[in-house]
Amino acid sequence: MDDVFKALADPNRRKLLDRLFRRDGQTLGELCERVDMTRFGVMKHLRVLEEAGLISSRRQGREKLHYLNPMPIRLVHDRWVSKYRAPFAAALSDLKSRLEVKMAEIQVYELFIRTTPEKLWQALTDGEVTKKYFFGEEIHSDWKPGSEWYSSSPEGRRDVDGKVLECDPLRRLVITWRVLYNPDLSKELSRVTYLIDQRGEMCKLSVTHDVSDAPKTASHVSTNGWQWVISSLKSLLETGQGLPTPQ
Structure with a gap:
């Protein structure tokens, strides 16, 4: 840091x-x-x-x-901000973002994780692993281009779905993204690209969410989603434990 x-x-x-x-x-x-x-x-x-x-x-x-x-600043926040102050700080940050800026049409998140491409790819595509760091969501697909993918909640509700656009195992995955648990968001379609770049004993994970045609989704995933998910993924792969689900 x-x-x-x-x-x-x-x-x-x-x-x-x-x-x-x-x-x-x-x-x-x-x-x-x-x-x-x-x-x-x-x-x-x-x-x-x-x-x-x-x-x-x-x-x-x-x-x-x-x-x-935002990922390096998020890691600083996770390391030093008290868990008792975190919800209040997050709420203020969310309010500030909503008042001051229009959410970016392309959101990019990058993070270095001490792991192998094989383990990182498994963490992105194996439902038994995703539920340990992705709000309990279990992901499902055969990951063939053109196939459907979806994630289900611990209660069995289908929360997010889409299509697999590209799949290059251990390197690149491109999917469409539709949020189902919110009626307003379910009308919007966006695209997520995962890139894995091995750097010695580390892997650089890049997540690019193209929300140019999904303005409501842009605000939702920016304030409630990717930063925490990727931080939790890093924690799981490096320590064996994902982050506690935020309240």
Whole structure:
């Protein structure tokens, strides 16, 4: 976590994070607008932020888009914020997000996990494992392109479903995503991409949720879902225990 604190210590880097918080997925040129920094200076700060895992970047044609990655800050929160204060802090954060920003159309989450590609892939696709870290949800599919997938609650209710678009075992999984337990959300369809990149004894997990056609889903999964799920997955694979389900 030293890289995270070092990156956050600079006010210019915090300003860049604020810019991405207000509108995610910006190019270098857009981030250079209305800042008292040279283009080269912005590039250097973005490199530090990316090395710390606080932002990620994606190529879109000739452009490189930058996205805020909340996972390192979430890990700091999970480690040091008292469990008694966490619900209150989360509620305030949720309220602040709803009042200040429109949720990003593409949400990107990245995290390094000390595990193997085989174990990480199993954790993403095996229902006996998902229910240990994914709010008790058990996932079901044969993971063949074109097949259906769905997750069921501990009570047996089907909560989320979709189609398998791409499946490259141990590397890449792309699925559509439809939330069923909320009538408003069940009308929206989004897409989730999981990428596994082995880095020595670690694996970098990238989760990209394209909610460009699902604005209500965007708000829901951002404030209630992915950050906690991925943190719980990391805990399960590294310690054998997922995180306690938030109340």
